[in-house]
Amino acid sequence: MSEQFGFETRMIHAGSRPEAVSGARQTPIFQNTSYVFQDVDHAADLFNLQDFGFIYSRLTNPTVSVLEERMASLEGGRGATCCASGHAAQLLIMQALMHPGSRVVVSTKLYGGSITQFGKTFKKFGWHGDFVDTNDLDAVDAAMTEDTKAIFVESLANPGGVVSDLEGLAKIANAHGVPLIVDNTLATPYLCRPFEWGADIVVHSTTKYMSGNGTSLGGCVVDSGTFNWAQNNRFPSLAAPEEAYHGLIFHETFGDMAMTAYLHAVGLRDLGASMAPQNAFQTILGSETLSLRMDRHCENALKIATYLEGHPAITSVSYAGLKSSSFYDLGQKYLPKGQGAVFTAQLKGGFEAGVKLVESVNLFSHLANVGDARSLVLHPASTTHRQLTPEQRSSAGAGDDIVRLSIGLETVEDLVRDLDQALST
Amino acid sequence: MAYGDYSDEHIKTILGSVQTIAMVGASANPNRPSSFAMKYLRNKGYKVVPVNPGQAGKEILGEKCYGSLEEIPHKFDMVDVFRSSEAAGPITDDAIRLKDEKGISVVWMQLTIINEEAAARAEAAGLTVIMDRCPKIEYGRLNQELGWGGFNSGVISAKRPKARIVS
Ligand SMILES: Cc1ncc(COP(=O)(O)O)c(C=O)c1O
Numbered sequence: 051m052s053e054q055f056g057f058e059t060r061m062i063h064a065g066s067r068p069e070a071v072s073g074a075r076q077t078p079i080f081q082n083t084s085y086v087f088q089d090v091d092h093a094a095d096l097f098n099l100q101d102f103g104f105i106y107s108r109l110t111n112p113t114v115s116v117l118e119e120r121m122a123s124l125e126g127g128r129g130a131t132c133c134a135s136g137h138a139a140q141l142l143i144m145q146a147l148m149h150p151g152s153r154v155v156v157s158t159k160l161y162g163g164s165i166t167q168f169g170k171t172f173k174k175f176g177w178h179g180d181f182v183d184t185n186d187l188d189a190v191d192a193a194m195t196e197d198t199k200a201i202f203v204e205s206l207a208n209p210g211g212v213v214s215d216l217e218g219l220a221k222i223a224n225a226h227g228v229p230l231i232v233d234n235t236l237a238t239p240y241l242c243r244p245f246e247w248g249a250d251i252v253v254h255s256t257t258k259y260m261s262g263n264g265t266s267l268g269g270c271v272v273d274s275g276t277f278n279w280a281q282n283n284r285f286p287s288l289a290a291p292e293e294a295y296h297g298l299i300f301h302e303t304f305g306d307m308a309m310t311a312y313l314h315a316v317g318l319r320d321l322g323a324s325m326a327p328q329n330a331f332q333t334i335l336g337s338e339t340l341s342l343r344m345d346r347h348c349e350n351a352l353k354i355a356t357y358l359e360g361h362p363a364i365t366s367v368s369y370a371g372l373k374s375s376s377f378y379d380l381g382q383k384y385l386p387k388g389q390g391a392v393f394t395a396q397l398k399g400g401f402e403a404g405v406k407l408v409e410s411v412n413l414f415s416h417l418a419n420v421g422d423a424r425s426l427v428l429h430p431a432s433t434t435h436r437q438l439t440p441e442q443r444s445s446a447g448a449g450d451d452i453v454r455l456s457i458g459l460e461t462v463e464d465l466v467r468d469l470d471q472a473l474s475t
Numbered sequence: 476m477a478y479g480d481y482s483d484e485h486i487k488t489i490l491g492s493v494q495t496i497a498m499v500g501a502s503a504n505p506n507r508p509s510s511f512a513m514k515y516l517r518n519k520g521y522k523v524v525p526v527n528p529g530q531a532g533k534e535i536l537g538e539k540c541y542g543s544l545e546e547i548p549h550k551f552d553m554v555d556v557f558r559s560s561e562a563a564g565p566i567t568d569d570a571i572r573l574k575d576e577k578g579i580s581v582v583w584m585q586l587t588i589i590n591e592e593a594a595a596r597a598e599a600a601g602l603t604v605i606m607d608r609c610p611k612i613e614y615g616r617l618n619q620e621l622g623w624g625g626f627n628s629g630v631i632s633a634k635r636p637k638a639r640i641v642s
Contacts, residue, residue: 053629054629054631055631059631060631063631063632063633064627064631065622065628067619067630067632067633067634067635067636068633068634068635068636070619070635070636070637073635075633092518095514095515095518098505099511100510100511100514100515101514101515101518102615102620102621102623102624103620103623104623110623110624110625112623115622115623115624115625116622118622118625119622119625119626119627119628122625122626122627123627123629127627128626128627129624129625129626129627130625130627131625132625291506296505296506297506298506299506302507302508303506303507303508303511305508305586305587307612307624307626310624310625310626311624313625314624314625
């Protein structure tokens, strides 16, 4: 969708007009499960999806829908569906596309938790992930089969500083009649614009920069509204009659709103992984300052990456903002305002040095999260990525000698001093 | 006005002034988009008159269905076209011919329905034309309802909306 207002205006205003009854300016927290019907006909119209309105907060909630509209607006999409976590968002969109026997081409460079979700848990549903180095476009093309329903990548991967060639991937996906799904969590819609490069669906863990303070789990699926679900017979959830709604065909009845309607009316209804209104509220607050925070996150990250690259205890730093990175050019193309603030550093001292670093820092918090106002550090091999095999770990950019840093908004000299003392102890 | 370029004010004025809508291509199948739109617009207080030669003389959602615009025995303000872009041509010409007799002021073509030649003829005859939009979606969008489903309404405003009283 072309937007009439600038990004910063939409961060603050999209989806949230003053509340009509009281005039309350900030979005109220509708801590509420269910909504009174006007009469039996009204109830029937709502249940048949013939009227817009709230029924029960497992499907929609007024506070959550403000965040949904805001996410859709910030990404330039048609609609958005918020849910309990980033992983719930991935489950929600894959459930709409996959059936037993379906396949999805997945990047080997995904966040470790996503590799486990796609590689292990989704298998129990009969969904098969074909893991490919998605920066090798020929390999992606070769992995596409008749049963493939999507290509799934991260715009900026957690944690390896890997940038996806979204334009090239979108061409391959669309040539094979399937959507390109982009996890835009670490880039945020401020730094990277997947729909403008041809992606069809964007997913987020709003747990990270969107909320920004490490308070609230959340996820979101944003639909561009431009994918034609009826172009082949691969997407019966959208293009074949839905029995639970009297044979309604989402694509036919809802047009470019079909996916968002489906994800609420079927996805959230049946999977139940809804976002809590309080978490939506926290994320709405976070979204209001997104651009300011991301600018500073990126500025601090580039300074720290540059410092670490010159440090004698460090073998290499994989940050797409550094000229030494093999993703520098892709970073300039897809993330021109800054290449994010999550990256890895490789320590000369290996596994032991990684453990020592995370235990010696004072300002950096040793924990399993990214995208917080605070600076964070993690040794993936001993934590988030320990379920993976050594091969999977190194192909995900999380080998034994790797530490992951998520650079926060503190005074950058203080962060450098903290790393300096931790690396020299 | 070029299609796709309609201002929110323009759409609001149209939806605020029309009362009776002749829906050409209204379907008797409750799962068709036209049925969804008809139900919704009726809930918002519009009278919607279905036009469909295959259903003429029968009722759709309790409203008598007519075979053509000409057969509608009373006045109506707007023609809502739920047919192909091609079929929108002759329907628009009917509306031009009948505009004074029936009091028609607006020809509205649904999402994906675009017929620029027909629109030019209608505008030359003094009719207001909207193409490639759905009145249900526009009504919901401009009244803050679209966002309820997670959709991007594109509406940004710090003005306090009027609370609507539903008795
Ligand atoms: C890139 C990326 N995607 C998805 C997720 C999963 O999100 P959540 O923890 O909100 O389920 C994470 C979490 O670390 C992530 O970093």
